[in-house]
Amino acid sequence: MEEMRLNRYLAACGICSRRDADKLIEQGVVTVDGQKASPGIKVTGREQIFVRGKRIHDQNRKVVLAYYKPVGVTCTERDAHAGKIVTQELKYPVRVTYAGRLDRDSEGLLLMTNDGGLIEAMMRGSNGHQKEYIVKSDKPWKEEALENMRRGVYLEELKVTTRPCEIELMGPKTLRMILTQGLNRQIRRMCQMQGYRVIGLKRTRVINVELGELRPGEYREITDTERAALYKECGLYVENV
Numbered sequence: 001m002e003e004m005r006l007n008r009y010l011a012a013c014g015i016c017s018r019r020d021a022d023k024l025i026e027q028g029v030v031t032v033d034g035q036k037a038s039p040g041i042k043v044t045g046r047e048q049i050f051v052r053g054k055r056i057h058d059q060n061r062k063v064v065l066a067y068y069k070p071v072g073v074t075c076t077e078r079d080a081h082a083g084k085i086v087t088q089e090l091k092y093p094v095r096v097t098y099a100g101r102l103d104r105d106s107e108g109l110l111l112m113t114n115d116g117g118l119i120e121a122m123m124r125g126s127n128g129h130q131k132e133y134i135v136k137s138d139k140p141w142k143e144e145a146l147e148n149m150r151r152g153v154y155l156e157e158l159k160v161t162t163r164p165c166e167i168e169l170m171g172p173k174t175l176r177m178i179l180t181q182g183l184n185r186q187i188r189r190m191c192q193m194q195g196y197r198v199i200g201l202k203r204t205r206v207i208n209v210e211l212g213e214l215r216p217g218e219y220r221e222i223t224d225t226e227r228a229a230l231y232k233e234c235g236l237y238v239e240n241v
Contacts, residue, residue: 065092074104099111135176
């Protein structure tokens, strides 16, 4: 990438004017890769640049975030009836949106990005990307019900049979489920067909990215290693990442 003066870069990111950027640099509140920036320094935008402890991002740079969506937050761009909207709850300097939904009553991992190509690739159901969940029900599970769901369940409301999936019983009322499709409220519908009600649903993994130690409302940028593997799984060229 072409190098540019740091003050110009900060202005291009919408932080402030070049003149004000020079003042911030002189005040010693701007760091580049952990070092206080000096006047006249040049950057490419790949560096870790902070102003008063807040990381600065190029608005055109493709970013992918792992976000812990709390219960009660709705995956929508705009909805007058939604109390909390994910794109408003996640405070990030670059505008990002969700790649795959979680319903309002569910929580856990949501990938957020400004890369339309990645979103399209992840939303393509034929790709069969894995998503992992922890499911808590209202009563203990019977093996027959679990086996029915493993094989696939016909959902009358959607007129479709779910794909075979992996299910592990973690406790009398707790399941670990790995799905390869994302039908509307799929897990809740599958459990309902077996006579069970879901009282807790958390997504812990999307493809290769895991929720990890994030807490509700927190986010992180995925690592370069995660990013490369994610794009590869989605059929996107790593060199374009």
